[in-house]
Amino acid sequence: MSSIKKSRKKIVVIGGGTGVFTTLTSLRPYFNNLTAIVTMADDGGSTGILRENFGILPPGDIRRALIALSGSNNEMLSKLFSYRFKQGIGLTGHSFGNLLITALERITKDFEKAINEAGKILSIEGKVIPITLGDTRLIAELGNGQIIKGENNIDIPKHEGNIKIKKVWLEPKAKINSNAKKAILSADVVIIGPGDLYTSIIPNILVGGTKQALKKTKAKIIYFSNIMTKFGETNNFQASDFIKTIISYLGKGVLDYAIVNNKKPSFKKRAVYIKKNSDFVEPDFNLEKINKDISIIKTDLLRPGKFIRHDSNKLGRLIKMLV
Amino acid sequence: MSSIKKSRKKIVVIGGGTGVFTTLTSLRPYFNNLTAIVTMADDGGSTGILRENFGILPPGDIRRALIALSGSNNEMLSKLFSYRFKQGIGLTGHSFGNLLITALERITKDFEKAINEAGKILSIEGKVIPITLGDTRLIAELGNGQIIKGENNIDIPKHEGNIKIKKVWLEPKAKINSNAKKAILSADVVIIGPGDLYTSIIPNILVGGTKQALKKTKAKIIYFSNIMTKFGETNNFQASDFIKTIISYLGKGVLDYAIVNNKKPSFKKRAVYIKKNSDFVEPDFNLEKINKDISIIKTDLLRPGKFIRHDSNKLGRLIKMLV
Numbered sequence: 072m073s074s075i076k077k078s079r080k081k082i083v084v085i086g087g088g089t090g091v092f093t094t095l096t097s098l099r100p101y102f103n104n105l106t107a108i109v110t111m112a113d114d115g116g117s118t119g120i121l122r123e124n125f126g127i128l129p130p131g132d133i134r135r136a137l138i139a140l141s142g143s144n145n146e147m148l149s150k151l152f153s154y155r156f157k158q159g160i161g162l163t164g165h166s167f168g169n170l171l172i173t174a175l176e177r178i179t180k181d182f183e184k185a186i187n188e189a190g191k192i193l194s195i196e197g198k199v200i201p202i203t204l205g206d207t208r209l210i211a212e213l214g215n216g217q218i219i220k221g222e223n224n225i226d227i228p229k230h231e232g233n234i235k236i237k238k239v240w241l242e243p244k245a246k247i248n249s250n251a252k253k254a255i256l257s258a259d260v261v262i263i264g265p266g267d268l269y270t271s272i273i274p275n276i277l278v279g280g281t282k283q284a285l286k287k288t289k290a291k292i293i294y295f296s297n298i299m300t301k302f303g304e305t306n307n308f309q310a311s312d313f314i315k316t317i318i319s320y321l322g323k324g325v326l327d328y329a330i331v332n333n334k335k336p337s338f339k340k341r342a343v344y345i346k347k348n349s350d351f352v353e354p355d356f357n358l359e360k361i362n363k364d365i366s367i368i369k370t371d372l373l374r375p376g377k378f379i380r381h382d383s384n385k386l387g388r389l390i391k392m393l394v
Numbered sequence: 395m396s397s398i399k400k401s402r403k404k405i406v407v408i409g410g411g412t413g414v415f416t417t418l419t420s421l422r423p424y425f426n427n428l429t430a431i432v433t434m435a436d437d438g439g440s441t442g443i444l445r446e447n448f449g450i451l452p453p454g455d456i457r458r459a460l461i462a463l464s465g466s467n468n469e470m471l472s473k474l475f476s477y478r479f480k481q482g483i484g485l486t487g488h489s490f491g492n493l494l495i496t497a498l499e500r501i502t503k504d505f506e507k508a509i510n511e512a513g514k515i516l517s518i519e520g521k522v523i524p525i526t527l528g529d530t531r532l533i534a535e536l537g538n539g540q541i542i543k544g545e546n547n548i549d550i551p552k553h554e555g556n557i558k559i560k561k562v563w564l565e566p567k568a569k570i571n572s573n574a575k576k577a578i579l580s581a582d583v584v585i586i587g588p589g590d591l592y593t594s595i596i597p598n599i600l601v602g603g604t605k606q607a608l609k610k611t612k613a614k615i616i617y618f619s620n621i622m623t624k625f626g627e628t629n630n631f632q633a634s635d636f637i638k639t640i641i642s643y644l645g646k647g648v649l650d651y652a653i654v655n656n657k658k659p660s661f662k663k664r665a666v667y668i669k670k671n672s673d674f675v676e677p678d679f680n681l682e683k684i685n686k687d688i689s690i691i692k693t694d695l696l697r698p699g700k701f702i703r704h705d706s707n708k709l710g711r712l713i714k715m716l717v
Contacts, residue, residue, distance in 0.1 A: 124482040147501070147511050154497045159447040161484005167497045174477045174490045178470070188470050192515070 077103040080259040080394055083290070085202070085275050087113065087132040090266025094295070095139035095197070097386035098262075102394075105197035106254045107136035111245070112209040112274035115223025117155070117165045121173050128182045128206065132271075133199055134168035137186070142194030152193065183250065200254055203278045205245030211269065212237045226270045228303030232348060236304065239269050240277060247280030255281075258290040260394050263326075265295040265381060268313060269304050276320045285325050293328040293393065295386075298336075298372065299379055302348035311357035318362065326365050328393060331358065334371035336379045344379060368393075400426040403582040403717055406613070408525070408598050410436065410455040413589030417618070418462035418520070420709035421585075425717075428520035429577045430459035434568070435532040435597035438546025440478070440488045444496050451505045451529065455594075456522055457491035460509070465517030475516065506573065523577055526601045528568030534592065535560045549593045551626030555671060559627065562592050563600060570603030578604075581613040583717050586649075588618040588704060591636060592627050599643045608648050616651040616716065618709075621659075621695065622702055625671035634680035641685065649688050651716065654681065657694035659702045667702060691716075 082102050084094045087110035098105055109132040114122055118131035134152060141149050152168035171192075175185035186199055209222040214235045219225050225236070255261060266272050275281055285292060296313040300306055305313070310331040318326065333354040341351060354369045361367065370389060374382035405425045407417045410433035421428055432455040437445055441454035457475060464472050475491035491512075498508035509522055532545040537558045542548050548559070578584060589595045598604055608615060619636040623629055628636070633654040641649065656677040664674060677692050684690065693712060697705035 121482070124485070147498075148515065150501050151494070151497055151511075154501055156497070157500075159444070159484070159496075161482070162447070162488075162493070165485075167493070170485070170490070170493060171474070173482075174474055174479070175470075177480075178473050178477055188474075192471065 077101060078391070078394065079104055081257060082106070082394075083108060083254050083258040083261045085261060085263045085272075086110065086266040087271030087274070088266050089135065090264055090271060091132065092135045092139045093265065093381050093383055094262055094386065095136060097381070097383035098390060099140070099196070101387050101391040103196065105140060106258070107140065107197065107199045108202050108251045108254060108275065109133055109136050109199065110271055110274040111201050111203050111205070111207065112222040112241070112270065114208060114221050115226060117169045119223055120165070121169055125173055125177070126206070127173055127176050128201060128204065130169040130172035131166065133172060133186055133189075133201065134166060136199040137189055137193055137195055138168070140190075140193070140195040140197040140199065142196065145193055148193055183248075198254070200251045201248055202251050202275045202281065203245040204248050205243070205278075207241045207243055207245040209239060209270065209274050210242050211239045222270050222274070225304065226267065230303070232303035233306055235306070236269055239273055241274065245278050247278050247284060252280060252284045255284040255290070256288050258288055260390070261285065261288065261290045261292045262390065263292065263294045263317070265297050267301055267304060268297070268308075268316060272317070273320050282322055282325070285321065291327045291394070292325055293330060293390070294326050295381075296329060296331045297352055298332045298381065299344055299349050300352055306348065309353045309355035309357065311355050311361060313352065314358070314361055314365070314367075323362055324364060326362075328366045328368060329361075330368045330370070330372070330389065332372040332381075333369040334373040336373060340377065340379055400424060401714070401717065402427055404580060405429070405717070406431060406577050406581040406584045408584060408586045408595075409433070409589040410594030410597070411589050412458065413587055413594060414455065415458045415462045416588065416704050416706055417585055417709065418459060420704070420706035421713060422463070422519070424710050424714040426519065428463060429581070430463065430520065430522045431525050431574045431577060431598065432456055432459050432522065433594055433597040434524050434526050434528070434530065435545045435564070435593065437531060437544050438549060440492045442546055443488070444492055448496055448500070449529070450496055450499050451524060451527065453492040453495035454489065456495060456509055456512075456524065457489060459522040460512055460516055460518055461491070463513075463516070463518040463520040463522065465519060468516055471516055506571075521577070523574045524571055525574050525598045525604065526568040527571050528566070528601075530564045530566055530568040532562060532593065532597050533565050534562045545593050545597070548627065549590065553626070555626035556629055558629070559592055562596055564597065568601050570601050570607060575603060575607045578607040578613070579611050581611055583713070584608065584611065584613045584615045585713065586615065586617045586640070588620050590624055590627055591620070591639060595640070596643050605645060605648070608644065614650045614717070615648055616653060616713070617649050618704075619652060619654045620675055621655045621704065622667055622672050623675055629671065632676045632678035632680065634678050634684060636675065637681070637684055637688070637690075646685055647687060649685075651689045651691060652684070653691045653693070653695070653712065655695040655704075656692040657696040659696060663700065663702055
């Protein structure tokens with residue numbers, strides 16, 4: 072890949088979870104000016120414990136983005152950042168990278184400085200920016216009026232997972248980090264997703280000022296829909312449902328492209344997912360009816376192999392072509 | 395200091411605790427081929443918990459030596475390695491550097507590889523080698539026959555601290571790490587100490603093969619006596635007691651030099667220490683009677699300031715002169 076001449080266009084990726092990792096990994100062979108803007112809504116697992124114990128902003132999504140951008144000679148450091156303790160009283164389950172970001176935050180007394188220092192250690196190529204520096208929680212209201220507090224409780228539902236999410240919001244309200252705003256405004260391309268719709272993608276849009284920045288920027292804005300539905304979040308969602316939901320939070324006239332996978336994985340591959348109440352996101356007929364201003368691109372984004380994932384080569388090549 | 399032409403002589407420092415840190419820091423401006431061989435007897439604090447929970451070798455002394463040798467542009471990384479969590483269930487009290495070495499050991503499944511990887515992260519100039527790769531504990535027998543198990547119980551005495559230590563040994567027996575042996579055999583100079591006599595220095599000599607390697611090597615061997623006594627270990631010890639004890643474990647004819655501080659700190663400075671049952675190590679008259687083969691050097695090694703410490707500039711210049 073090193074022989075490809077990389078584009079110097081400014082690419083901003085917005086998201087969270089493993090989606091950000093996939094997208095950044097896809098883009099690295101083609102672009103050399105990458106910025107990841109990540110959600111600050113995570114409150115589960117190692118991240119949740121560190122938020123509670125240290126009162127810091129959530130390190131988990133930051134960590135994943137840092138690893139995706141880490142220098143190519145840093146295989147051991149990437150492994151170290153990804154390492155999760157499997158033993159030790161109070162250590163079990165903690166991600167080493169989360170502990171590192173936490174320690175740096177204590178030393179620098181500044182979350183963004185801590186991210187920059189962690190980035191230096193990993194020799195990252197690019198930038199990682201939290202969408203907000205506000206300490207906020209994600210709240211959901213279900214179709215039956217039930218209120219679910221906390222990202223982790225929505226992500227790993229204890230409620231009846233078949234009930235649709237009516238709306239999500241942040242408590243307290245949070246405003247956009249000025250560095251995130253600057254990155255969006257000066258971007259050539261903004262890529263939103265893929266990722267868990269309500270828990271990784273929309274929390275970024277809920278932050279005060281994100282919508283405005285996305286409206287104001289001259290960047291092309293691309294949304295990647297998911298390949299598979301997620302129980303408790305997007306049951307039975309078709310591709311048009313993903314896009315319509317994003318537009319309902321983003322407002323009309325913001326998205327330029329929505330990209331949809333149209334290659335259905337075999338039933339054999341899907342069987343494991345179906346057992347977990349997750350299934351293929353159909354590139355449905357309603358897609359045509361969505362906002363006429365949006366170009367819907369349907370293409371095969373599936374990675375070969377046992378697991379149903381986005382193929383980072385296909386993703387990267389597609390974006391390179393669009394940009 | 396960068397204008398000084400550094401000596402390329404091979405210097406090996408043997409010890410543990412803060413003593414190794416002091417000696418390595420002293421030597422760095424003058425020598426560019428430094429190796430630290432550190433004790434594996436520590437079983438207290440963060441290190442003790444990690445030994446118990448992970449069954450790994452003790453990372454604490456390794457960490458201190460790594461920090462002392464860390465690259466000059468790595469101020470933040472040194473801070474990070476030294477950082478100790480002050481919050482967090484199960485995290486409080488843990489040194490971040492210890493967690494890093496532990497995680498690397500889990501990833502590489504090899505303690506020495508983990509040290510090398512940690513050394514790469516810190517861009518260390520030199521080498522850090524554990525004296526043994528055997529999992530062993532330090533045991534002491536007191537003058538009254540009482541047996542004390544574990545380095546930490548000797549170091550922070552729960553026993554009557556005025557009773558002298560009769561002897562110390564390792565259980566189970568441990569043999570020297572082949573890399574430590576090689577380093578000693580190929581060294582030009584070996585420096586032992588300063589450091590806690592029974593808990594940081596002698597545990598290295600107790601490892602099977604250390605004495606033999608120190609006898610066999612053509613290196614000059616220098617022992618640094620302590621400035622202050624330590625309650626429960628070296629109460630009322632004079633300089634000659636330190637040297638005689640070392641010789642009793644090392645055998646005769648091994649040491650070339652013993653270096654003794656002869657500058658007594660003011661009573662005002664000592665008062666804080668005296669409250670903790672620690673006092674000045676006198677450069678006593680018995681020094682002359684010790685083995686005639688050893689050159690005893692008495693000199694001012696005291697650092698100006700509130701705390702009674704070795705002055706790293708004085709230490710460094712002295713060794714440079716002797717070598």
